[in-house]
Amino acid sequence: MTPVTVVWRYLQGRFVTSVLTVVSVALGVSLVIASVLLTRGIKEGFIAGATDYNLIVGAKGSPTQLVLNVVFRMDAPTPNIPLSAYEDLRADPRVEAAVPVAMGDAYQGFRYVATSAAYFAPFSWRRHVPALATGRLFRSEAPERPDYEAVLGADAARRTGLKPEDRFYEGEEMATYPLRVVGVLRPTGTADDRAIFISLASYWEMNEVSRKARVKPLTAVLVRPKRLSDLTALHRGWNVGPDLQAALPSAILLNIFNLLGLVEDVLAVVLAVVAVVVGLYLFVTMYNATLERRREIATMRALGARRATVLGIVLLESCAIAGLGGLAGILGGHGVAALGASLLAARGGPVTHALALSALQPVTFGAVVALGALAGLLPAVLAYRTEVAENLAPL
């Protein structure tokens, strides 16, 4: 028999209290782990999903809305812009690449993104080039002869079950324009995974307004200048007019991170309060247990246990409860983070690597055990100072 066995017996002896205390610690730790993992996952999701284009030209309004909608497929689409904006940018000698994008409706929650073949072009400066897993890209058809071909992002294909040669549409009014799957993209870890790409010609023909008004609207144009030194001038120039704006995705991302930073600060305060509450609960549990066991502690001392031994047993018990709660909390926190990440991803939120192992797990476990030691310190001192003769007296 060792002090560890003694602690285990004590935990068994107060089974309900021990389990409740472990669960309380686990809930607190789960909250910490899930919050940190999700916040980190969202940040990394934004970074992973960030565009390689330096400028986004769209309708006047909120630049954050423009970037969130065009790059991350979040928020409502901004108003349309004329095709001439794209043509002007393509003709601009300072621009290396200009990609037109029109955000359409959605099929089973997966948004139509109308664009040109340039969207998939393997420019050397692109970190993530959408590559085909199967099939081919839609054809670059003439505007007046759309082929209604669709290329699905990896998640969109998986969740809808669509595969090459399948035809699909959503809503009776779209039955006239069934889309045909011609390809499926590899996973990229970006919002492209949840998109259904179609040609601009198909989009313009499917869109009732553009079809009837014979206009060719876009939502935005992704722009990559030849030289970064031209970026400021391009940005300023496209913001002068009354109808269009140019947004810098990196600046918007920075704003989003600043907002996330505020959320993290609030979260840190909440988590600190949780740690205090869990620590106090553990302290009260251990304090009561020690008070109840004063006679047993006195008996142990009478049997020859040193003061340091009984102090160690109480500390070990407190650390064991915290440690068990910590382990359960780390596992539970990962479960909650996984659930949160999948829910967020299903709603189109950018979140990646939510379950990655890092220093977080061992550091959290160490901190929880340290919290257990702190909570058990006073009860342990109480045990240490227990007067033997006084507590051995017959009841």
Add this chain to the structure above:
Amino acid sequence: MTPAGPVLSLRGVTKSFPLADGGALQVLDVEHLELPGAGCTVIKGRSGSGKTTLLNLIAGVSAPTGGTIVVHGTEITALPEARRDRFRAERIGYVFQTFNLLPAFSALENVVLAMMFARTVPRREQRPRARAILGRLGLGARLGHTPGQLSRGEQQRVAIARALANDPPLILADEPCASLDAATAREVLAVLLAVCREAAKTLLVVSHDEAVLGAGDRLLDMATINARAEAAG
């Protein structure tokens, strides 16, 4: 190895407790007490006469206000507390009036605990040894039972087994039969005396129970031992 000389010797041992008014209540004043060797000594005394205080001082669980206590040649009153704890674990067995078994532990574990604290018996030998002692006391079928699952007589026998766990030369028993009915008390007392005689232990029993008083080899009166405090009180 047992050193020559008395097993237990008390000289000028006093014990006082502080009072709220700043004064002190002296409950014990033993000029001289000696136990020569193996055998059973019974100290009789009425309740409140200082019997338990005397045993606590001999066991070293509380310190005397003055005087010296020598157990098997070691002056325990001169030992620092940690060494006194170790000495007690190795050399003194203690049987309590209310058994004081640890409720979360089985009979076997209660006995093994005493060995764990003393650290004189190698760990792999602790359980076999505890089984053997409990078996000798007729509890071979009760090893896995917790105190709550044992009768009072069985509980006291587990407490006796625990006191014998580290093979100490001196066993102290504080009213060992006071919490038992007459028949069980006789049975437990017989077991205690038998195992102590068999292993040539020195057994010191304090009691006010008539059944116990005649069981020892020697009978002392607390009123005589503690005459000075009684006279002062």
